[in-house]
Amino acid sequence: MASSPAAPLAVVTGGNAGIGLAIADRLGALGHRLLLVARDGARLEAAARDLSDRHGVVVDTRACDLSDAAATEALAAEIAALAPAVLVNNAGFGDYGPFADLPPPSGAGMIATNVAALTRLTSAVLPSMRTRASGRVLNVASTAAFAPLPLAAVYGASKAYVLSFSLALAEELAGSGVTVTALCPGPTPTGFAARAGMTRTELFRGAPSTSAEEVAARGVAAMLAGKGMVVVGGANRLLAFATRFAPRALAARATHRAMRERLR
Ligand SMILES: NC(=O)c1ccc[n+]([C@@H]2O[C@H](COP(=O)([O-])OP(=O)(O)OC[C@H]3O[C@@H](n4cnc5c(N)ncnc54)[C@H](OP(=O)(O)O)[C@@H]3O)[C@@H](O)[C@H]2O)c1
Structure with a gap:
């Protein structure tokens, strides 16, 4: 049965792949109408068809490059x-x-x-969420939020x-009545590491990873519970806790080691 036009709408950016697609999947299963936003239109359409078939919900798509300020502004108005x-x-x-080696305007x-x-x-x-005294925002951060990240300095920041x-x-x-939740996953097997050129790092080769589905489940549960933050994975929670007490320079040295490439 298709979701009615009155079903609550969830907008998911990056909803055609990886963690975003897994989050959209969970929200579709909960009966939300969906609006998926990303650049790759073909992948958006494929994701929309699949989610709509499996959950019987209305799924719309917007192809939009969020690195483009004018495109983002038009999407924000919509x-x-x-x-x-x-x-x-x-x-x-x-x-x-290393930041100094990356071509400007990296x-x-x-x-x-x-x-x-x-x-x-x-x-x-x-504004509309406040007027209704109801609404949920889920922002995908990362365990990279907890310490400086040499070799991915801008990403970490x-x-x-x-x-x-x-x-x-x-x-x-x-x-x-409006809640905002930060979701902090650690390494997660999606297209992210390959796109970022990080697959050979100690972090992605050595650390235990959690599936995108598990990350999405934890994120959506925390969002619905109105929590301010959720860190996914026991080791990641320990890391987040430990960085609160470590001198920042020491933390940067440790993350620098984790970001080096493993050569064998
Ligand atoms: N995977 C990890 O290890 C990990 C860990 C911690 C946090 N995260 C965070 O989780 C989020 C999702 O990443 P992921 O792991 O699912 O990676 P992914 O599989 O590469 O997915 C990234 C998503 O973002 C979209 N996207 C990227 N640039 C965009 C742009 N300029 N405009 C519009 N859409 C854009 C992509 O779609 P198009 O390419 O079609 O635009 C895709 O849907 C990211 O914020 C990432 O930083 C990931």
Whole structure:
């Protein structure tokens, strides 16, 4: 049975692959209408067909490059008018290498997507959510938010922003009926590491990973419970706890080691 037009709408950026697709899958199973946003239109259509077939919900798509400020602005206006019940800011990417060696303007697209678009889309949905005294925002950060990340310096800083921004909003909105949750996964087997050039790092070769489905399950559960933050995986929770007490320079040295390439 197809979801009615009155079913609550969830907007999921990066909803055509990886963690975003797994989150969209869970929200579809809960009966949400879905609007999936990403660049690759063919993959968006394939994801929409699959989710709609399996969950019987209405799934719309928008092909949009969130690193493009004008495209993001147009999407923000559209989403503001749709007044969704749920916004999942998941789209994001990383890169790899010493910052000084990366070709300028390295990092600009990452800041535009991981930081600026996430901020703009959040500002687009909060007014209607506050008026209704109901709404959920789930922002996908990372365990990279907890310590500086040499060899992915801009990526780590972008995720530190997502965590700080989300926790600040969660506090500002306490008691309003609107909640903001930061989801902090560790290494997760998706297309992310290959796209970022990180597959040979100690981090992605050595660390235990959690599936995208498990990350999505934990994230959606935390969002529905109105939690400010969720760190996925026992080892990652320990890491998040330990970095609160380690001198920052020491933490940067440890993450630098984890980000080096394993040669065999
Ligand atoms: N995988 C991990 O180890 C890991 C760990 C911690 C946090 N995260 C975070 O989890 C989120 C999802 O990543 P993932 O692991 O699922 O990676 P993924 O499989 O590479 O998926 C990334 C998603 O973001 C979309 N996207 C990327 N750049 C975009 C842009 N400029 N405009 C619009 N959409 C864009 C991609 O779609 P198109 O390419 O079609 O645009 C895709 O749907 C990211 O924010 C990432 O930083 C991942």
